[in-house]
Amino acid sequence: MQRGCGVRALDILKTGRWTAYIAAAGLALHAPAAYADTVVVTAGHMVDTLNGTVTDNPVVTVTDGRIVSVSSGTAPETGPETGDDVRRVDLPGMTIMPGLIDMHVHLTGLAEIGGYRTFQYTDAFWTVAGVANARATVEAGFTTVRNLGSSDYADVALKQGIERGLVPGPRIVPATYAIGVTGGHCDNNFLPPSYDAKSEALAEGKAALRARVREHRKYGAEVIKICATGGVFSKGTTVGEQQMTVDEIRDVVEIAHILGMKVAAHAHGNDGIKAAIRGGVDTIEHASYLDDEAIRMAKEAGVAFSMDIYNTEYTLAEGEKNGVLEESLAKERQVGGIQRESFRKAVKAGANVVFGSDAAIFPHGLNARQLPVMVRFGMTPVQALQAATSEAARALGRENDVGAIAVGRYGDIIAVQGNPTQDVSIMTNVRFVMKGGEVVKNAR
Numbered sequence: 001m002q003r004g005c006g007v008r009a010l011d012i013l014k015t016g017r018w019t020a021y022i023a024a025a026g027l028a029l030h031a032p033a034a035y036a037d038t039v040v041v042t043a044g045h046m047v048d049t050l051n052g053t054v055t056d057n058p059v060v061t062v063t064d065g066r067i068v069s070v071s072s073g074t075a076p077e078t079g080p081e082t083g084d085d086v087r088r089v090d091l092p093g094m095t096i097m098p099g100l101i102d103m104h105v106h107l108t109g110l111a112e113i114g115g116y117r118t119f120q121y122t123d124a125f126w127t128v129a130g131v132a133n134a135r136a137t138v139e140a141g142f143t144t145v146r147n148l149g150s151s152d153y154a155d156v157a158l159k160q161g162i163e164r165g166l167v168p169g170p171r172i173v174p175a176t177y178a179i180g181v182t183g184g185h186c187d188n189n190f191l192p193p194s195y196d197a198k199s200e201a202l203a204e205g206k207a208a209l210r211a212r213v214r215e216h217r218k219y220g221a222e223v224i225k226i227c228a229t230g231g232v233f234s235k236g237t238t239v240g241e242q243q244m245t246v247d248e249i250r251d252v253v254e255i256a257h258i259l260g261m262k263v264a265a266h267a268h269g270n271d272g273i274k275a276a277i278r279g280g281v282d283t284i285e286h287a288s289y290l291d292d293e294a295i296r297m298a299k300e301a302g303v304a305f306s307m308d309i310y311n312t313e314y315t316l317a318e319g320e321k322n323g324v325l326e327e328s329l330a331k332e333r334q335v336g337g338i339q340r341e342s343f344r345k346a347v348k349a350g351a352n353v354v355f356g357s358d359a360a361i362f363p364h365g366l367n368a369r370q371l372p373v374m375v376r377f378g379m380t381p382v383q384a385l386q387a388a389t390s391e392a393a394r395a396l397g398r399e400n401d402v403g404a405i406a407v408g409r410y411g412d413i414i415a416v417q418g419n420p421t422q423d424v425s426i427m428t429n430v431r432f433v434m435k436g437g438e439v440v441k442n443a444r
Contacts, residue, residue, distance in 0.1 A: 038063045039087040039437050041413055042074070047097035047421060049389040050404050052382040054421055058096060062411030065436035070405055089439065091415045091432060097385065098405050099143025099170075099412030099435060100427075101392035102357050102367050103306045104264075104285055107133045107158055107172070108150045109360030111314065114233075116190065117323035127154040134158055134169025136365030139441045141430035143412040144171040144392075144402045146356075148225045148264055148285065149178035149186070151200070156220035168440055171410075173222045173396060177201035178266065179212050179252060180227035184243040185234040185266060206251045213255040224256045226281070228265045229272035232315075232331045233324070233361070239335050240269025240289055249279025262397060264306070268335065270294055277301050283395055285356060288335045290342035295349045304395040306356030307343045309377060310370035312336030314362035340377050347378035354395045355388035368427045381424040411437040415444075 039062050046058035061069040108130035113121070130150075137145060147155040155174035162169040179201045180186025191197040203212040213224055228244045230237030237243075249265065256263045257280070265276035268288040276284055277297045284298065287305045298305060315324065315332045346353055355374070357367045374384040393403025401410055415432035433441040 036063050036085075037065075037087075037437060038068075038085065039089060039411070039434075041089045041091065041096065041411075041434070043091040043096040043415060044093040045095040045419065046072075046405060047095060047385060048405070049098055049386050050406065052386065052421070054095070054419065058405075060096070060405055060411075060413065062413075062434075062437040065411055065438075067405065067407055067409050067411050070407060089432075089434070091444065094415040094417055094431065094444070095419060096405065096413050096415045096432075097420070098389050098403055098409070099414050099433070100141050100368065100388045101144045101146075101355065101396070101402060102137070102142045102359065102388070103146045103283065103354050103392050103395065104148050104308060104356030104358050105137065105145045105364070105367070106149055106358070106360035107137065107145070107147050107169075107364065108154045109133075111318070111360060111362050112322050114319065114322040114324040115328075116325075119190075123152060126151065127157055130154055130158050131161070131167050131169075133360075133364035134162060134167060134172075136363075137359070137367065138168055138170045138435060139430075139433060140365045140367055141414040141427065141433055142170050142367055143410075143414070143433065143435045143440075144173070144396075144398075146173040146175070146223060146264070146396065148175045148223070148266075150174070150176065153177075153219055159220070170435070171402070171412075173398075174220055175223045175225040175264070176216050176219060176221040178225040178227055179203055179209070179216075181243050181248075183236065184227050185229065185231035185237050186227035187234075189235040189237070204248075206247075209248060209251045210255045213252055213259065213261075217259050217261065222261060224252060224261055224263045225285075226252055226263060226265050226276075228267040228276045228281075229269045231266060231268065231286075232335060233328050235325065235327065239331050240272070242269060242272040242275060244272070244275065244279075246275045246278045249276055249281065253280040262395075268339075273298075277303050283354070283356075286339065286358075287346070288339035288342055290346055292345075292349070295346055295351050298346075299349070299351055302352070304352040304354045304391070305343075305346050306354050306395075307339060307346070308356055308358035308361070308370070309340050309343050310373045311358055311361040312339070314366075340373075343374070344378040347383070352391060352395070353379075353387055354392045355384075366428075368430070371427050372425045375424050382421050384424050385420060385427075410435075 041060040108126040159172040178186040188197040262282040265281040
């Protein structure tokens, strides 16, 4: 509620006028536009991420934020798409493709502030940082992200601010707090017992786990994240150790799926990965120690791997300077190379591997640097692009909205100079970004 509007929320609740007030506010917020907003985009080439081909001279029409037609040739000079209210965006010689999707980010984290240095900042600082990170992310061409863990429901706040038009940023699928166990990867293990510092989302036992899922959904979560194993950046955990049982995972998944939400499992070690797959999760995050059986299980269950294989380079180069604990650096040195070989093995076996960068471990806006690394470790450029578009959209369960330039999907369109299906490294220099028919960046 805006300040200065003359109505206090508590007074509304006390007087019983809140229903009418909220209804009126809802009508005001969702009133239909007086006319259809249409933009026609033309370019030299278009990557069709559904079939991995490149089309010349595309013409894409977006009305009220969604794509209504896709053709090739030249934009018409007359007709319903050329009226005074129709905007034109011409990108001659450039290659367009759908906005990219990052399946694993932490928008309210900063790679530049690690370890105990984070305690120098007030809680609300991280939401402010998230505003800057959201802008950097969308301007890098990532128009949709899955935010897998934040404190204070800050990812929901960012989502609301972006959707309200207050700040620029990507479409956010928020997880709110990651659900974990006492002393595990998602707990707060940095302070001594006298502080009684704990994560806000610890849960053990069937009733507690199910209640956490419902609570997360109540306060804005659209995906659930669990911590099935130890991790690199948590204090006092071993990367590969299993931390949740199959039954505990299944308890979370059952309620999440009933509520229409998917479940992402942070899982490095084989035992934890297999437990997560048996428990019914939808994606495995990190997946560092993969054996053939785990890959086979994931393929049979339709589980996608989201493997952050770029950030090792940044962590080992800059982590000490940024305050990352030596314990974490040692774990990164141990697991980084193994994870990349697991990535290669999963790709070769035909597993579904989607783009997830774990941005916040490296600076936001550099997400696309992972694409060339994915090619270096076994993907073709087309596969890497699909991992960050059509395959990621399918793993999100939002293939009708994002992931392709196709009729019915959002008008999320980015442009680069050159052909990324031949040289995927050019994706690190996105020159143009449109989100829902609105230009976010134009640096042609």
